[in-house]
Amino acid sequence: MPGHDDGHWLPIALIPLATADTVPRAQNPLARPILPMDELPAHMRPERSFQGFILALQRFWAEQGCVILQPYDMEMGAGTFHPATTLRALGPKPWRAAYVQPSRRPKDGRYGKNPNRMQHYYQYQVIMKPSPPNLQELYLKSLAAIGLDSSLHDIRFVEDDWESPTLGAWGLGWECWCDGMEVSQFTYFQQVAGVECAPVAGELTYGMERLACYLQGVDHVMDLNFNGREGVDKVTYGDVFLQAEQEYSLHNFEHSDSEMLFKQFVMAEEACKKYLAAGWKSGSNQKEHLMALPAYDQCIKASHVFNLLDARGVISVTERQSYIGRVRDLAKACGEAWVHTEAGRAS
Amino acid sequence: MPDLLLELFSEEIPARMQAKAADDLRRMVTDRLVAEGLVYEGAKAFVTPRRLALTVHGIPARQSDLKTERKGPKIGAPDAAVQGFLKATGLDEATIQRDPKGDFYVALIEKPGRPTLDVLADILPVIVRTFPWPKSMRWGERSAKSGALTWVRPLHSIIATFGPETEEPEIVKFSIDGIEAGQTTFGHRFLAPSAISVRRFEDYEAKLKAAKVVLDPQARKDIILADAKQLAFAQGFELVEDQVLLDEVSGLVEWPVVLMGSFDQEFLSIPGEVIRATIRNNQKCFVVSDPKDSDKNPDKTGKLTNKFILTANIEATDGGKAIIAGNERVIRARLSDAKFFYESDLKTKLEDRLPKFENIVFHEKLGTQGERIKRIERLAAEIAPLVGADVEKTKRAAHLAKADLLTEVVGEFPELQGLMGKYYALAQGEDASVAAASEEHYKPQGPADRVPTDRVSVAVALADKMDTLVGFWAIDEKPTGSKDPYALRRAALGVIRLIAENTIRLPILKAAQSAILGLPEKGAKYPAADAQKLPGDLLSFFADRLKVQLRDQGARHDLVDAVFALGGQDDLLMVVRRVEALGKFLDTDDGKNLLAGTKRASNILSIEEKKDKRSFDGAPDPTLYKLDEEKALAKAIDQVKSEAGAAVAKEDFAAAMSAMAKLRPAVDAFFDKVKVNDDEPNVRENRLKLLNEIRAATRAVADFSKIEG
The missing domain is CATH 1.20.58.180 (Class II aaRS and biotin synthetases; domain 2)
Known part of the structure; x- marks a missing residue:
């Protein structure tokens, strides 16, 4: 990853990607390995582009046998509310899913001014039932897949008992720290919707904007590079969402x-x-x-x-x-x- | 003798639970061993984020054979009894002998000792299954079944080996929910994740160390503390030590690597406590100050510097650059938030925040926070003259004391409540006493906490606590057993300490009455009768708290009852003084003997009172005295009564006790020579009345009948 000059690197990298993208997938989709990051074009690399980052996670969890769902088509406060988590966590049938869920927390709106608080943001959600014995390892591998190298970064599991009073749910787990920053929540569901989980499901929630800020080295969420392009082609998070944050803050606090x-x-x-x-x-x-x-x-x-x-x-x-x-x-x-x-x- | 090595390897154990878990493991295993007749030489438990480990050394290889004798039925007892005895002991007739001393059957039961390895295989799974984690969980496929193993976080492997030093130890064979005990563990999650095979504690600890795991929590603390001090010192600074944080941080790492980072100087404009709370609570990092030694460094202030110290769990390949940079980023963001909060808090005057308290419910039945602040203001103003506080300043202080609860900084760091109030009050130019009361009126928070001395703070602190106590008493939310959700015991102890340590005269009953008047009528669901009873109830709660406090100090707590039994004792300072004087008196011979004499008088009286179904109060008739000892006692009583009474009136309890001492020879002589139950009824009655006078005289200082011993 380090040492590449972007200008020279880009065209070279496109060639193997094209090959990888066409030939092996057609032959045997399962045999195809996760794309090493160095083979990704710059604008798709997780540390360069918000969407590239999302796609890296999608790809990683797809490889772990998760069904990759699309966001639920309703407003909700967290990815946990998605029926693919709340309801699918219940009952004995195995279930593995991953998805991005736009999450709405009207109270957290700051008219787009706060560097990391918004009334609308993305959560990346993984649910695995029953929780596999190597879920922690999988999680750490997913961090590696988005470019967080555990020989350079201090990754920690710090106690965090999760409880959702509105969902009648609780679980035990951790907040996952990377160099002192909480980047994910890791929960073993014990009860959801008042029902004991049998078997227990493991839930991972990644705070996307925060992680992306870290990967891109950006302090304000609105400055995130969304599409990984530079110059006139560059679209920032602010280009996409700043106006929405302002409008919804006005709505949520003053006019709803x-x-x-x-x-x-x-x-x-x-x-x-x-x-x-x-x-x-x-x-x-x-x-x-x-x-x-x-x-x-x-x-x-x-x-x-x-x-x-x-x-x-x-x-x-x-x-x-x-x-x-x-x-x-x-x-x-x-x-x-x-x-x-x-x-x-x-x- | 052989040693046991046990390791329970799991996913990350919460830091706050680790120390107790290690203790519990050691206690549970050693208790069970001893209960099985296996006395060990020593045991030590260890804990890291991922493992609980225990070594018990010097355990006998097997239990000793157990021989017991059991006495059975008499020889010649019905056959059914003999058969029943045989059945109960599990023996056949042949082993029954005659007891040499008599005609009983005696069974000799021999229980052969089992190998310790087998005993361990029985007890260890039970200990794992019944381990007292504060919260435990199920996981994985097996969690679908009932009776699945629970642990604090998923348990992955167990080491259990047993054997003498010189030989290859054996594995204690057991399995729990699919986890087979063995001799394999794993090293550091990132630095040395491979499996490690171990035999006994010595190679276990050494191999872990080679695999970048420091097993002993104390060793990790020592490393962190020494390295942190060294890092700070090397740059001319001083580590701000923090034991609680050190305990926590040492529970978050297996291989501590201490690093130093910095933040922008501009953040030093925020109060140090806010910086520290931000960095400590959110980031679990230490803060660093200039050295306090002002002689050598006159320009050094002891104030925080723009450095912080973090403890990583890895030796990073870049020497920690990325880790420091990452932590700096987070701390910068956190401090910008804190600075923003602090600065925007400063823009609003404390009193301007008060209207919002009208919308915040303090307690459903006790009205809003706004109402509560008004009650405290009123009560504090009433208390102020009694404690020597300026009334106007006290009112102002009570008015502002809670206002910081709605500031941003306190919202973020609730533990800074009061302290921020002080900063904001000073910033808006309040009087120093008024500002200090914001912080001080919450004190004392516990037996070890400091008691405020500034009179304004004392008045507000008393009003705050009395309002809380009376309020919750009025709605019948008193503490029960171990439940005290509103910390009412702490509040009562706070009142006692405020009064005793500042020598304050505060009539509790009157203060309680006054506090009741302020309660909201609409919400207070208590009948008027209860309001009459409440101050008395509350007073006995204070009595209980005082007893607990004295017991904790190792003082005699039974004396509290003896003083409160006098009735009308609502001046806690006087109660404390009386108890102290009484305690000293009862340590003397005079005191002990007088107590014995008084108790004897009380006992006789209560027996005779019961017999005659009447009391013997009223003055004795001097003309009926027949013996000198009677006359002498009567005289002594009169003298003591007036002397002790006068001393008590002057609140000189030591003098009152000295006066009491004079009663002792007369009482002793009376019991020596005088028969109370004389044959002449009127003489008997008169003597009983005289006994009652002893009791009455001693009541000048305490009810002696309530004193133990």
Whole structure:
């Protein structure tokens, strides 16, 4: 990696990539190794480009047998809310998935001014059920794949017990530190949606912007090189998201329609309960649920609406607890329904 | 004799749990060995982030044979009894003998000792399965099954070897949830990750060291501390030592490598405590100061410098450049946040933050933080004259004392509450006492914490704690057993120490009454009757706390009851003084004998009172005295009563005790010569009344019947 002059290096590197890209994949997609970083064109290298960084992780986890999903099409506070994690973590069936999840935390908006706090950011999420015995090693390999060399960098697992009061979930694990910076969370789920995990799933969450800032040596998230190009072709994170951060901060803190949101919360809550009630299949001798996923969508919705109301400052301290409790009740009921669906039960 | 080596190799164990885990492992294994009759010579446990290890040396190779005798039924007892005895002992008739002393069956039971290797194979899995981690978890495929092994983090391998020094040790054969005990472990995660085969503790420790693992936590601490000091010293600085941080950091690394980084000078404009909290809490790094020695370095201030010391877990191939650069980046970002927080905090005056407290619930039933601040202000103003504090300053101090809770810096570092208030108050030009109270009114936080002495701080501290106590008492949220979520015991002890160490006269009952008046009526769910009872209840809580405190100091805590039993004792300073004087008195012969005499009088009285179903109070009739000892006692009582009474009125408890001492010869002589239960009923009654007078006289200082011994 070090020592290359970018100007000279670029065209040389394109040749092996083209070869690698066409011939072996067609013959045997499984036999193809992960592309060594030195063979990547500069604009695709994880330390040069935000999207290159995402693709490096996608490629790495694909090699570990994960299904590479696309983001869930709803607003949510963290990758954990994606049904591919929350619901798939439940039940006995094996499951391995990885995906980017745009995450919305209305309260964290800073009108685009804070170097690392935003109301919208990306999480990279990996879920493996049951947790493989070498999950820590896989994680460390993934860091190597994005260019963090463990002979140069101080990588540490520092205690972090994870709990999500809105999801009725908890697990034990660590925050993973690289040279003193928290770059990921590593959790062995013990309970999700009020249901014991059997078997336990391992969850990895990478803070994408923070890691990318570190890899690119950039202090402000808006300065991240998004597409890895230079000069006129360069697109920064700020080019893509700065305006959004400003607009959504204005919306979340000052203008979001509280009256409508309060209604939406209740609507989502009621809909969730309604779908859950309607989903239980009658007449069969086995307890079976047919609508856990649509019901869970409403739980996600309620959670996000609550976050918006919270950011707007219209929920008092005591009410806050009760709202969290209401979302948790929905999550638990969805979890209960899920373990009686095809994907959530034993057979 | 043979040694045991045990290692439990897992994923990273939280630093804060490591020391106790090592201790628990040693205790559990050695306790079980001893319970199995295997007395060992020594044991030591070790812990790193990834392993718990134990060496027990000098364990006998096998248990000794156990012979016990058990007495059975009488000879000639019904056959069923004899058969039952045989069944219970597991023996057949042939081994039953006659007891030489009598006609009993006696069973000789011989239990042959087992090899220690087998005993270990039985006890070690049980210890692993029942290990008391504060939180433990399941993992992997096996977690689907019930009864799956739980551990603090996934457990990967176990070493268990047993054998004498001179021979190849044997493996203790057991397996737990698919993990087979063996003799293999692994070195440092990054520097030497390969498997290592070990035989016994000596080569285990040495091979680990070669594989870049320092097994002994104390050795890691020593390395970190020495290297950190050296690094700082080499640049003319001084390490700011921090034991808690050192403990934690040594639990985060197997191979400590200490490095020094720096941050921009401009951040030194932030208060040192904020820099330290930022670097310590978030980054687990040490801070560095200029040396304090001002003689040699008159320009040195002892203030923080723009350096920090980190402890890495690897010897990096670039000598640590990338690690330092990375940590510097994070610390720079953290300090920019802190500086931004601090500077924006300074832009708002503390009093301007108060309206926001109206929206923050302190407790559902006790109203908002805003209401609470007003209550404390009112109470502090009432207390101020009693403790010699300026009323206006006290009011101002109470008004501002909590305002920093809504500042950004305190939001980020809750442990800086109060301290930041002081900085912000000084910055906005408040009086020094007023500013100091922000920090000091939280004190003392525990038995070891400093007690404030500035009178303004004392008044606010007392008001804060009394409001808390009365409030939670009013809504019936008293501490129960080990549960004390609102730290009410600490608050009560704080009040006691504030009063005792500053020699303050504060009538607790009155202060409590006053605090009740301030409680919000809408939320306080207590009937008026309870409000009447509350101050008394609270007072006995103080009595309990005082007892605990005295017991912790090794003083006599039973004397507290004896003083509180007098009733109306709500001046804690006087209670403490009385208890002290009483304790000294009871250490003397006079004290001990008077106590014995008084107790004797009380015992006789209570027996006779019960018998006659009446009490014997009222003055004795001098005309009924028949013996000199009666007259002498009556005289002594009168004298002591007036002398002790006068001394107590002057609050001179030592003098009161000396007066009491004069009672002793008369009491002793009375019991020596006088028969209380005289045949003449009126003489008996008179003597009982005289006994009651002894009790009454001693009550000038304490209720002697409540004193133990």
